[in-house]
Amino acid sequence: MKLIIKVLGTIAFFSLWSIGIVIAQVGKPFIHDPSTIAESDGKYYTFGTGGGGLISEDGWTWNSGAVRPGGGAAPDILKISDRYLVVYGATGGGLAGGHNGKILTMWNKTLDPKSPDFKYSEAVVVASSDGIEDNDSIDPSLLLDPTDGKLWLTYGTYFGYIRLVELDPKTGKRMEGNKALNIAIDCEASDLIYRDGWYYLLGTHGTCCDGPNSTYNIVVGRSRKVTGPYVDNIGREMLKGGGKLVVAAGDRLIGPGHFGRTVLGDGVEKMSCHYEADLDQGGRSVLGIRPLLWKNGWPVAGDNLKEGTYEIESERRGYALQIDVDFTRMAGVARGFNRNNDEPVKPVPSQELTDVVKTWPTGNIGLTIGDYMFRPHQKWTITPVAGAGYLGGPYYKIVIAGTDRALSATADGELITVPTFTGAAEQLWRIDQSTDGTYRIMPKVVPNSKEQLALVSSGDSTPTLARYDMNSDNSKWNFRVH
């Protein structure tokens, strides 16, 4: 008896330990004040404070190697037509004095330092502060307005105002005669984005650079015009300190700051930032990439999927993904009504895997979608797989909980489960949270096919792989723990 308890105790301990661990970018994703992520020549780049930055082939594993001259702090990158505009602050911001800053821009045809086209133009100053005025010119960010092609720069920190100026998209220089406009207070690391008729001003509030005690967090206000006023969800101006929270600390990650947005298309967006301290990585400042959700016209950070055991619920009708096996009735439990209610009320254990697994086929088993009844054939354990990934996430293996039976794509664009996970590409799954909070689930590869397919409900009870349609609930899934 004691031995069983010990063994069960140990298993329970390890299960608790493994569930709920958040997955962060791998490699050496150490950076401070990262720029918006940019793609160049098939790779991802982000520059940081001090110079240099990170490169990733797949968006998941990041290492140093990006090259940016000029030193200074908090750069940003924007691709305009066929070249990249890079902007940075010459200083890191003053404290108790030293608020004279300069913002500079420069161009490059590529961000790949190994390319023969890699050559920065001479940096030019586009904004500055004299050390006395109500602004400290640091932390620049760029927006190319999709409605009219104008190029805007925001910059500033806690000393005075966040300011907006207009640049020439052809030269990267300040527009003649343009005057700086004050648009916010109380923040730094501003970022300007546009979506659906609204301009959004992201700003980082709180304290940076204090390790695990950093209170850094990202807030947002919005305006119908790029010149403001930027107002939060309770109608309060960012010029009076307003802002609605986008992301703060959580899951052992502290101090998110320096927001950047990457639109992947198909209703999938990512936000990037740094965390002042990732407690799982020695409390270091690391690159963070998370889903970006949009709720009622406000951006909010989603969460990267934690490893765990889930129902994979179809957004079409709400049925659960399950292996195609005979339903096993729970025996020995009386019907729920017409019972003697004076009898003691005792909990009944759920159906366990051991109750049913011997009735399942041992080879490949197909899939259906059906009423969720938290039965073993409907519970999936999802865990990240070391190795390759994509922007913001690792590939996952998806197995029936308690087994090694793995979800796999087939060459004819359908689904199967194989008895044992082998790590083959068709058994690896990319999981992205969409802007509406549901998930897109895609195999890394459909064998013998170049098509990018996703898990789709082709019928209420029938899953398949098909092209993802962001406007259809057939393409969408939820992960539920219940």
Add this chain to the structure above:
Amino acid sequence: MKIKFKALLPAVGFIILTGLNVHGQSAPPPGRPPGPRIDPITEHDSVRSIAPFFTPATAAKKTPNAEGFIQRWLLLEPINKSIRSNIVFTDDYLKKEFETDYFPNQFTVIPKDGEKVKVGEQELAWHALESPTFNMKLFRFAYGLKKQTYAVLFWAITIVNSPLEMKNVRLAVGSNGGSMWWVNGKEAVILDGDRRMVMDDCVSTRLTLNKGKNIIRGAVINGPGLSDFCVRLLDEKGEPIKDLTISLQ
């Protein structure tokens, strides 16, 4: 799989963070006290004034502004402090700082414009002022008067005259950095931590405004921050109260 993946983390943990020049953008790295440090640019800014951030208070009738903010105050020139970082501003720290006797009758005095007090080695004057904006930019007050701008403690007083008794009123305050506020001699609200000034950040419990005079007194303390505050009164629906007049006597 799990074991391989997790082996990456300790490996990564051994990497030493070199070459990344992390600047203290809003919190000083330890060992960098503000105050006595010489800033070459501001050192040479000799022609200073508190305008346009403040104008002298007049006797003209003044109400809160359109959003209810109180723009007429008596401000005491800053008391010099030595504060390295605003992370020290816990409730306990603030209470201790503000309950110190800096000058006689500091919780009851209603001074006149220009009246002086001695605080330690400093001789400080009260200024009766008005701000054209919703907030009182204490940093610009100190800077314009060529006083110490960082590591400072400010006292502020105003008088709110109400046409009738108003119940269930709340004092709504934003301040950079820590502050404490009293209404008619009773503590109303405290703003702790390394805060920046956000309107309606902290709000008192329900108070009663007397018919006639009500004295609002505040103390704001800051380390390396841009000292500032904004104050308004909200009714029980959370709407700003504007049917008041603001005086300094």
